[in-house]
Amino acid sequence: MASTVQPDPKFMRMAIALATENVRSGRGGPFGAVVVRNGEVLAAEANTVTSSNDPTAHAEVNAIRAACRKIESFQLDDCEVYTSCEPCPMCFAALYWSRCRAVFFGNTKTDAAAAGFDDSFLYDEVKRPVEERRIPFARVLGDEAIESFEVWKQSMERVDY
Numbered sequence: 824m825a826s827t828v829q830p831d832p833k834f835m836r837m838a839i840a841l842a843t844e845n846v847r848s849g850r851g852g853p854f855g856a857v858v859v860r861n862g863e864v865l866a867a868e869a870n871t872v873t874s875s876n877d878p879t880a881h882a883e884v885n886a887i888r889a890a891c892r893k894i895e896s897f898q899l900d901d902c903e904v905y906t907s908c909e910p911c912p913m914c915f916a917a918l919y920w921s922r923c924r925a926v927f928f929g930n931t932k933t934d935a936a937a938a939g940f941d942d943s944f945l946y947d948e949v950k951r952p953v954e955e956r957r958i959p960f961a962r963v964l965g966d967e968a969i970e971s972f973e974v975w976k977q978s979m980e981r982v983d984y
């Protein structure tokens with residue numbers, strides 16, 4: 824049986840405090856995230872979308888980036904991520920790509936929607952056919968683009984991930 828990772832409430836309190844302080848300081852949205860490995864905080868970051876002019880600067884993405892920089896790795900093996908709010912689809916994917924071993928969240932996406940952060944439409948968009956999306960998506964030069972994958976598959980220097 825897989826052993827389950829138990830959350831430590833003190834790290835969630837850090838994430839919540841970061842989220843609330845972020846609103847008070849005006850740096851961004853009410854979101855905080857903490858990356859922990861073996862009980863040690865590797866990164867503790869808040870959302871900086873509006874202050875860094877970066878639409879991808881969600882708390883979870885900022886924390887993943889800071890933690891990976893710190894341990895000089897593109898994976899967060901054996902790490903837990905504590906986030907003050909259930910991740911949006913972008914961060915959900917980023918957390919999976921990070922290979923962290925557990926995610927703990929405080930607020931739910933329903934709480935987020937009630938505060939004006941509704942991301943449920945994104946889950947619908949992924950499933951929708953390309954031509955029915957809110958932002959038009961269209962395939963261009965697929966026959967030329969395939970070259971990158973062919974070179975990757977042949978590469979002796981590639982770092983798989």
Ligand SMILES: Nc1ccnc(=O)[nH]1
Binds near residue numbers: 854855881910911
């Ligand atoms: N869960 C989140 C939703 C929106 N923004 C964030 O930084 N985090």
